[in-house]
Amino acid sequence: MLIGRVSMDPMMDQAPPRPLRATRPAGPLTGVMRVPGDKSISHRALMFGALAVGETRISGLLEGEDVLRTAAAMRALGAHVERGADGSWTVAGRGIGGLVEPDDVLDMGNSGTAARLLCGILASHPFFSVMTGDASLRRRPMRRVTDPLAQCGARFTAREGGRLPLAVEGAADALPLEYRLPVASAQVKSAILLCGLNCPGVTRVEEPEATRDHSENMLRHFGATVSVERAGAGRVITLQGQPELRAADIAVPADPSSAAFPLAAALLVPGSSLRLEGVGLNPLRTGLLATLREMAADFAVENQRIEGGEPVGDLVVRHGPLRAVDVPPERAPSMIDEYPILAAAAACAAGTTRMRGLRELRVKESDRLAATAALLSVNGARVEIEGDDLLVHGTGTPPPGGGTVLTHMDHRIAMSALVLGLATAAPVTVDEAAFIDTSFPGFVQLMNDAGAAIAHMMS
Numbered sequence: 536m537l538i539g540r541v542s543m544d545p546m547m548d549q550a551p552p553r554p555l556r557a558t559r560p561a562g563p564l565t566g567v568m569r570v571p572g573d574k575s576i577s578h579r580a581l582m583f584g585a586l587a588v589g590e591t592r593i594s595g596l597l598e599g600e601d602v603l604r605t606a607a608a609m610r611a612l613g614a615h616v617e618r619g620a621d622g623s624w625t626v627a628g629r630g631i632g633g634l635v636e637p638d639d640v641l642d643m644g645n646s647g648t649a650a651r652l653l654c655g656i657l658a659s660h661p662f663f664s665v666m667t668g669d670a671s672l673r674r675r676p677m678r679r680v681t682d683p684l685a686q687c688g689a690r691f692t693a694r695e696g697g698r699l700p701l702a703v704e705g706a707a708d709a710l711p712l713e714y715r716l717p718v719a720s721a722q723v724k725s726a727i728l729l730c731g732l733n734c735p736g737v738t739r740v741e742e743p744e745a746t747r748d749h750s751e752n753m754l755r756h757f758g759a760t761v762s763v764e765r766a767g768a769g770r771v772i773t774l775q776g777q778p779e780l781r782a783a784d785i786a787v788p789a790d791p792s793s794a795a796f797p798l799a800a801a802l803l804v805p806g807s808s809l810r811l812e813g814v815g816l817n818p819l820r821t822g823l824l825a826t827l828r829e830m831a832a833d834f835a836v837e838n839q840r841i842e843g844g845e846p847v848g849d850l851v852v853r854h855g856p857l858r859a860v861d862v863p864p865e866r867a868p869s870m871i872d873e874y875p876i877l878a879a880a881a882a883c884a885a886g887t888t889r890m891r892g893l894r895e896l897r898v899k900e901s902d903r904l905a906a907t908a909a910l911l912s913v914n915g916a917r918v919e920i921e922g923d924d925l926l927v928h929g930t931g932t933p934p935p936g937g938g939t940v941l942t943h944m945d946h947r948i949a950m951s952a953l954v955l956g957l958a959t960a961a962p963v964t965v966d967e968a969a970f971i972d973t974s975f976p977g978f979v980q981l982m983n984d985a986g987a988a989i990a991h992m993m994s
């Protein structure tokens with residue numbers, strides 16, 4: 536199966552850049568669209584499927600580069616992972632403790648989620664493995680997972696600063712962990728839980744603020760015993776070790792973090808009206824919707840239902856004026872990936888928007904705080920970084936545009952810049968389009984089908 540860059544030449548890192556340009560379209564964005572499957576849920580479906588007994592069938596899996604890396608890693612660890620002709624995927628799992636030593640380096644590409652969650656699995660499997668990633672992932676901190684996971688008996692050897700490539704010697708008789716997260720991170724929480732699956736006894740994770748709970752939901756769906764208790768603003772999660780995970784079907788909802796781009800585009804392009812179908816509405820992912828409401832955005836959630844254990848609904852959005860907002864720091868975990876696109880919308884809103892407590896953005900696929908500020912200022916918006924806060928001074932009309940945005944191997948910076956370019960008088964260019972495929976394959980086509988004007992340029 537050949538999809539995207541995963542299956543391509545390893546020299547791809549040196550491929551010539553593919554710039555893209557967004558121009559204000561002549562008319563509105565209209566129609567009905569379904570964005571690809573949720574990235575977080577897709578990674579987890581493949582991983583839990585590989586650890587379950589029996590065959591897990593996944594519909595709506597995100598076939599983006601990041602998730603395909605996870606599929607490749609699960610194959611390298613001995614699971615049978617296949618894409619059917621109808622687009623659904625099956626994973627024949629090996630059962631907890633049943634994975635086998637990979638005979639080559641595991642390359643997780645651009646994906647922090649894949650790398651960090653996999654560390655959790657590898658920590659409690661008694662074999663040797665080596666993991667690497669692309670230049671962006673090799674810069675990202677991994678000690679946030681390897682330090683706590685080492686307490687189970689695993690040994691990690693990494694580059695300076697705990698960065699990839701790293702080698703793992705999994706523990707033969709892993710001990711269950713009790714860990715209080717120092718940062719609100721669903722990736723760290725999930726790594727600890729995944730490790731705990733192959734430990735006897737109870738694994739306990741305390742998170743200071745609630746983060747996305749797809750791992751907890753999916754563990755239950757596969758038959759594990761997981762309890763979640765509120766503790767102040769956070770939660771305590773306990774998992775009974777060494778359950779028999781039973782294969783279960785999974786329907787992956789459309790990714791709310793991907794829906795954020797056409798949603799914002801429809802808000803910004805005059806006359807637009809879009810329907811986004813089957814979008815995941817897990818309450819720990821809907822911070823952007825709460826924020827857009829406060830900005831007076833014109834949208835409605837229709838046809839709310841439960842699909843595959845997760846709430847989903849259709850978002851019906853219309854163009855309209857936006858006003859500035861003050862986004863509290865405690866909202867960050869529920870919209871952590873949405874700040875770049877929110878900042879683009881805020882640049883078109885009336886007044887100064889302050890987004891508080893964005894320290895974690897500095898360690899995403901790029902330094903997203905700096906990259907977001909740069910994407911706006913190069914297009915003529917006034918923006919400031921004050922400590923961990925981002926301030927965007929909107930005038931009520933879009934900034935002039937005309938800038939070339941450096942995407943720094945960051946898909947969300949690229950898509951945010953292109954959405955901004957649909958509203959600005961002068962076009963907005965991004966230096967490299969390739970990374971969009973990590974989370975939103977087909978982005979340009981889907982947007983253009985709705986009336987956008989995004990085109991490749993000769994480099």
Ligand code: S3P
Nearest residue numbers: 575648719720721722723871872
């Ligand atoms: C994710 C958690 C978030 C998010 C990432 C996906 C996950 O990262 O930014 O895109 O699937 O658990 P952190 O856990 O580092 O906040």
